[in-house]
Amino acid sequence: MGWKKNFIQRKIFSFVVIFLLISNLSASVDNSIGKHKEHFSNIALQIWDNAELGYQEIESSKLLSDALAKEGFTINKSVAGIPTAFTAEYGSKGPVIAILGEFDALPGLAQSNSPFKDVINNKTGAGHACGHHLFGAASAWAAVSVKEWLEENNIEGRIRFYGTPAEEGGSGKVYMAREGLFEDVDIVLHWHPDDVNSANSKTSNSNKSGKFTFKGISAHAAGSPELGRSALDGVEAMNMMVNMMREHVPQESRMHYVITKGGLAPNVVPDLAEVYYYVRHPKMQMVEELFERVVKAANGAAEGTETTMTYEVMHGNYSLLPNDVIQKKMYSNLKMHGGITYSATENEYAKTIYKTFIKPSSVIGSQETVSPFKTSHSYGSTDVGDVSWLVPTAGVRTATWVPGTASHSWQAVASGGTSIGIKGAELAAKTIASTAIDIFKDQSLIVSAKAELQSRIGEDFEYKALLGDRKPPLDYRKN
Numbered sequence: 001m002g003w004k005k006n007f008i009q010r011k012i013f014s015f016v017v018i019f020l021l022i023s024n025l026s027a028s029v030d031n032s033i034g035k036h037k038e039h040f041s042n043i044a045l046q047i048w049d050n051a052e053l054g055y056q057e058i059e060s061s062k063l064l065s066d067a068l069a070k071e072g073f074t075i076n077k078s079v080a081g082i083p084t085a086f087t088a089e090y091g092s093k094g095p096v097i098a099i100l101g102e103f104d105a106l107p108g109l110a111q112s113n114s115p116f117k118d119v120i121n122n123k124t125g126a127g128h129a130c131g132h133h134l135f136g137a138a139s140a141w142a143a144v145s146v147k148e149w150l151e152e153n154n155i156e157g158r159i160r161f162y163g164t165p166a167e168e169g170g171s172g173k174v175y176m177a178r179e180g181l182f183e184d185v186d187i188v189l190h191w192h193p194d195d196v197n198s199a200n201s202k203t204s205n206s207n208k209s210g211k212f213t214f215k216g217i218s219a220h221a222a223g224s225p226e227l228g229r230s231a232l233d234g235v236e237a238m239n240m241m242v243n244m245m246r247e248h249v250p251q252e253s254r255m256h257y258v259i260t261k262g263g264l265a266p267n268v269v270p271d272l273a274e275v276y277y278y279v280r281h282p283k284m285q286m287v288e289e290l291f292e293r294v295v296k297a298a299n300g301a302a303e304g305t306e307t308t309m310t311y312e313v314m315h316g317n318y319s320l321l322p323n324d325v326i327q328k329k330m331y332s333n334l335k336m337h338g339g340i341t342y343s344a345t346e347n348e349y350a351k352t353i354y355k356t357f358i359k360p361s362s363v364i365g366s367q368e369t370v371s372p373f374k375t376s377h378s379y380g381s382t383d384v385g386d387v388s389w390l391v392p393t394a395g396v397r398t399a400t401w402v403p404g405t406a407s408h409s410w411q412a413v414a415s416g417g418t419s420i421g422i423k424g425a426e427l428a429a430k431t432i433a434s435t436a437i438d439i440f441k442d443q444s445l446i447v448s449a450k451a452e453l454q455s456r457i458g459e460d461f462e463y464k465a466l467l468g469d470r471k472p473p474l475d476y477r478k479n
C-alpha cells in the first residue's frame with residue numbers, strides 16, 4: 001500500500017502547490033492593482049469629464065502618457081503621424097506584450113452620471129458612451145501592475161502600452177499598424193467595457209466607410225428650377241440605388257448612411273450635398289466588393305442627375321481574428337478574479353437606470369457572474385481587427401455598465417462615470433495583468449499563439465489596410 005499512499009500524498013502536494021501559485025498570483029495582482037486604484041480611477045473620471053472626440057484627445061492622451069512616464073515607462077509621442085497616439089514601454093529585453101488603450105468619446109452624447117437622462121453642457125457636447133475613458137485608464141493600470149511584477153521578480157520582458165486614438169470611426173490603430181508599430185510585438189491584450197463579464201473567442205465585422213460629395217448648380221427653386229441641378233438629388237438617387245441593392249447582397253452584410261449635408265433652404269436648389277456611408281461584412285474581401293458597388297451607385301446617381309460626385313474613404317477595419325491559446329488564458333483569469341458586487345447605493349442606482357430600458361438583455365445581478373466561454377460574432381467593427389491579423393490578440397469584456405445597457409447610449413455614459421464603471425475597469429485591469437504575467441511565466445504560449453495565428457491567416461496573407469494610403473483624418477470630427 002506504500003506506493004499508493006505516496007502517490008496520493010504527492011498528488012495532494014502538487015494540488016496544494018498549484019493552488020498556492022494561483023492564489024499567490026491573484027493576491028499579488030490584487031495588491032498592485034489595489035495600490036493604484038485611486039490614481040487610475042481619477043484618470044478615468046478626468047477623461048470622462050474631458051469627453052474629447054477622435055484625434056482631438058489632447059488632454060486624455062496626456063493624462064495617460066504622463067501617468068506612465070511617472071511610473072518609469074519610456075514614452076514615444078505622436079506616433080504614426082497622429083498627435084494623440086503614443087506608446088509607453090517598460091523593460092529592454094525579452095518578449096513584448098502590448099496592451100491597447102483607447103480614450104475617444106462619441107459626439108452628441110453629453111450626459112451627467114445621474115441614473116436618468118440628463119444632458120449636460122460640456123465643452124465638446126460628447127460623452128463616453130463606449131466607455132473608452134475606462135478602457136485607456138484600466139489598460140495603463142494593468143501595464144503598471146505588470147511592470148511592478150517584472151521588477152519584483154527580476155524577469156526579462158517588455159510591457160508596452162499603446163495609446164490608440166479615434167477608435168470610433170477614425171481607425172487610429174490601423175494607421176499605427178500600417179506604420180509597422182506592431183512588428184516586434186509578441187502578444188496583444190485588450191478589453192472593452194460592457195454590461196456583462198466575458199472573455200469569448202470573438203469575431204467581428206470588417207468595415208469601410210466613405211463620404212460622397214455631390215456638386216450641382218444652385219438656382220431659384222421656384223423661379224428658375226430648370227437652370228439648377230440639385231446635389232441633393234444626387235444623394236437621394238444614390239441612396240435609392242443602395243437601398244435596392246440590399247436585396248442582392250449576402251445576408252450578413254450591413255450598410256448604413258447619414259446625410260451630412262443636404263442644402264440650406266428649400267427655395268434654393270442645393271449645389272452641395274454629402275452622404276456618409278458604412279459597409280460591413282465578416283469578410284474583408286466582401287467589404288471591398290460592397291464598397292465598390294456603393295461607389296457605382298454614386299457614379300450612376302451623379303450621371304442621372306447631371307451633378308458631379310467625388311468620394312473620400314474615411315476609415316476601414318479588418319474583422320477581429322480570435323486567438324484561442326491566449327483567449328483561454330484570459331478567460332481563466334477572468335474566472336479567477338470573478339464578477340462584480342454592487343454596494344447598496346450602486347444597487348439602487350442600477351435599479352433606477354434599469355427602469356429606463358426597453359428590452360434589457362440581462363438582469364441586475366448578472367454582473368456578479370462570468371459568462372461561460374464560447375465563440376461569438378459581433379456585427380459591429382473595431383480597429384483592433386487589423387492588429388489581430390498581425391499579432392496574436394485576445395480580449396476581455398467587463399461589466400462597467402448596469403446590466404441591460406446598450407453601448408453608445410446615455411445610460412452607458414452615466415454609469416461609466418460612477419463607481420460601477422470603475423469596478424468594471426478594475427476587473428479588466430486585474431484580468432489583463434494576470435494574463436500578461438501568465439505569458440511571461442510560460443513563454444511557450446507565445447509560440448503556440450503564433451502558430452495559431454499563422455494557421456488562421458494562411459500562407460498567402462499579406463496585410464493591406466482597407467483604408468489604402470490615406471493620411472489619418474485628423475479633422476474628421478471637426479465640422
Ligand SMILES: [Zn+2]
Pocket residue numbers: 130131132167192
Ligand atoms: Zn468602443
